[in-house]
Structure formats: structure tokens, C-alpha cells
Amino acid sequence: xxxxxxxxxxxxxxxxxxxxxxxxxxxxxxxxxxxxxxxxxxxxxxxxxxxxxxxxxxxxxxxxxxxxxxxxxxxxx
Numbered sequence: 001x002x003x004x005x006x007x008x009x010x011x012x013x014x015x016x017x018x019x020x021x022x023x024x025x026x027x028x029x030x031x032x033x034x035x036x037x038x039x040x041x042x043x044x045x046x047x048x049x050x051x052x053x054x055x056x057x058x059x060x061x062x063x064x065x066x067x068x069x070x071x072x073x074x075x076x077x
């Protein structure tokens with residue numbers, strides 16, 4: 001039920017119902033260093049996903065994204 005609008009600077013949709021907008025471009029991304037995460041954290045927050053096999057893993061590990069804000073504005077109706 002959202003109304004999609006075209007962004008000004010990046011190729012991603014905006015939503016009229018969420019008027020405060022930051023447009024960002026990714027300047028760097030890094031996969032989590034799994035050796036730095038204690039086993040008890042992995043067991044609690046990264047449960048096995050039955051039947052999943054993406055990127056050679058069956059847990060939902062993350063990437064850290066760093067972005068540059070290229071546009072910031074409020075959509076007014």
C-alpha cells in the first residue's frame with residue numbers, strides 16, 4: 001500500500017509515506033569476521049537455517065555497509 005516515488009540520486013525507490021529521506025551510495029562493504037564472534041553469540045543469534053545454502057553457509061551472517069549520503073530531504077505533500 002505504499003506509494004513509490006523516484007529518487008533523485010540513487011537507483012532505489014522512495015516511499016511517500018516515509019517523508020524523511022536519506023539517499024546513500026555504498027562506498028564500502030565488509031563481510032563479518034566470523035572468527036571474532038564467540039560461539040555462544042553464534043549459537044544464540046545466528047541459528048541454523050534448515051535447507052539454506054547461500055554463500056556456502058546456512059546461517060544468516062551479515063555485511064557491514066558504509067555509505068555516503070548524497071541526498072537528504074523531506075518529501076512534502
